[in-house]
Amino acid sequence: MNTLPVVLVPVGVDDDALDACLAALDAGTPPGTRVWLADDAQAGPRGLAIVERWLARTALQADYTRRPRPIGEAAHLDDMLKACGDADVLVLASDAVPFPGWASQLVACAARDAAIATATPWCNAGETASWPRVGEVMPVPDEPARLARAAASLPPHHPELPAAVNHALFLRGSARRKAGGLDTDSYVSSYAALVDLSLRMAGLGWRNALCETAFVARCGEGVPQGDDVETLGVRWPAWHARLAQFLMHDPLHALRAALVQAYASAQPDSAELRTQPDLFTQAEADAADVGTIDDCDP
Numbered sequence: 599m600n601t602l603p604v605v606l607v608p609v610g611v612d613d614d615a616l617d618a619c620l621a622a623l624d625a626g627t628p629p630g631t632r633v634w635l636a637d638d639a640q641a642g643p644r645g646l647a648i649v650e651r652w653l654a655r656t657a658l659q660a661d662y663t664r665r666p667r668p669i670g671e672a673a674h675l676d677d678m679l680k681a682c683g684d685a686d687v688l689v690l691a692s693d694a695v696p697f698p699g700w701a702s703q704l705v706a707c708a709a710r711d712a713a714i715a716t717a718t719p720w721c722n723a724g725e726t727a728s729w730p731r732v733g734e735v736m737p738v739p740d741e742p743a744r745l746a747r748a749a750a751s752l753p754p755h756h757p758e759l760p761a762a763v764n765h766a767l768f769l770r771g772s773a774r775r776k777a778g779g780l781d782t783d784s785y786v787s788s789y790a791a792l793v794d795l796s797l798r799m800a801g802l803g804w805r806n807a808l809c810e811t812a813f814v815a816r817c818g819e820g821v822p823q824g825d826d827v828e829t830l831g832v833r834w835p836a837w838h839a840r841l842a843q844f845l846m847h848d849p850l851h852a853l854r855a856a857l858v859q860a861y862a863s864a865q866p867d868s869a870e871l872r873t874q875p876d877l878f879t880q881a882e883a884d885a886a887d888v889g890t891i892d893d894c895d896p
Contacts, residue, residue, distance in 0.1 A: 602631045602701050603686040603768070606678050608671070608788070609637040609664075613645045615693035615817065620652045622742070623690070626698040629657035635692075637664040638674040671823065672791040676780040684771040694721075694765045695738060695815040697746040703812035704768040707756050715773035715804035716762035716796055719812035720749060720857065723819045724763045726844055727808055730858050733845040738815040741867040748860035749813045756807040757853065760837075760844050761796035764789045766814040773804045784833070790826035797834055810853055 605627070610616060623633065633656075635649060641664070649662050665674070679687065686708070688701055700719060707717040718727045723735040730736065739745050762769075777798040785791040796806045822830075830837055848854070 602628065602705055603688050604632040604634055604682060605688045605690055605701065606675070606682070607633060607635045607690050607692050608675055608678065609635055609641050609645070609649070609662075610692040611640045611642070611645070612693050613642070613648060616641070616645055617648045618695055619690070619692050620648065620656075622695040622697070624652070624656050624658060626696050626742075626746070627658060627701050631658050631701060633658045633660040634678065635660065635662040636674065636678050637662065638671070639665045639668040670782070670786055671788045672780055672785045673782040675788045675791070676782045679769070679774065679779060682771065684775050686771045687769050688766070689764070689769055690766045690814070691764060691816065691820065693816060693818075695742070696766060697742040697749075697813045697815065699746050699750055700766065700812045700814050703750060704766070704809050707754065707807065707809035707811065708768045708770060710754060711756060711805065711807070713803065713805045714756065714768075714807045715770045715777075715799040716792075716806045717756070717768040717809040718759055718763045718806070719766055719809045719814045721763065721765045721814055721816055723816045724765050724814075725819055726759050726761075726841070726850075727763045727765075729813070729854055732848040732850070732854065735819060738817060739813075742813075742815070744864045744867045745813050745861055748857060748864040750811050751860050751864075752810050752853075752856060754811050755853075756809060757850060759806045759808050760841055761793045761800075762806050764792050764820040765816045767792070768809070770804070773799045773802070776802055777804075784829050785822075785826050787821065787823040787826050789820040790822045790830055793830060793837070794833065797837065808850065808853075810857070 653660055704717050708714045720729045721727050722738055725733060728734055777795055780791040781794055800806060
């Protein structure tokens with residue numbers, strides 16, 4: 599029986615990225631996993647068609663909701679989290695491309711250490727969790743199954759990150775509740791709101807860990823919005839220096855090198871596994887019912 603947490607996907611405006619995300623989510627996640635696509639009035643007609651087409655085909659237990667008007671990135675994600683109560687969740691950016699096994703590996707990571715509040719996978723554009731080099735944005739790897747196998751072969755030590763990174767993460771519900779959830783009064787972006795939440799959880803004794811056995815790709819890094827950078831600096835005066843020190847000295851350099859070596863040793867993907875799924879088109883879109891997630895009340 600599939601016991602993975604619900605996957606929360608806040609829908610964005612990039613139709614092609616959303617399409618790639620949903621195709622990879624379907625291919626790399628166990629059938630029956632609950633997925634909530636929540637649209638803060640972002641998707642246009644083509645995006646809606648992509649979602650409807652995917653809902654009609656997916657083997658995941660997926661639902662879609664849409665707001666009549668946008669409320670903002672951080673506030674939208676906070677409402678999704680509140681709807682899930684104290685449950686653990688997986689948060690996936692809608693422009694991310696999860697590699698095979700990503701969800702199971704994140705959950706296994708959190709299960710190994712009850713002090714882990716957030717678990718973040720590797721990413722080609724993941725700031726502190728970037729691979730193969732810290733802080734650099736690299737192209738999306740073209741052999742996802744091979745890289746996923748390589749990551750899964752690493753010994754699971756789950757070292758500390760300065761904070762969670764918003765391409766994908768496991769978020770422990772009990773830690774989020776004790777820390778008070780996202781601060782939507784102070785932050786606009788989910789990027790900054792999740793950094794702030796991570797730091798508050800760490801202050802309460804929880805850990806923000808790297809899940810070195812999982813990989814989720816992305817075309818670009820998440821970014822703060824508005825005055826988010828200044829607000830983080832005021833609330834957490836040591837944050838920017840700590841982040842800069844991590845990026846300059848890279849305490850996880852040896853672990854990144856270990857994944858490079860594991861990837862080089864892994865069996866190459868077949869031509870079929872290298873091929874990306876075709877994009878859905880609006881003309882192909884079928885009618886699909888819109889529902890809600892059982893354990894979350896949107």
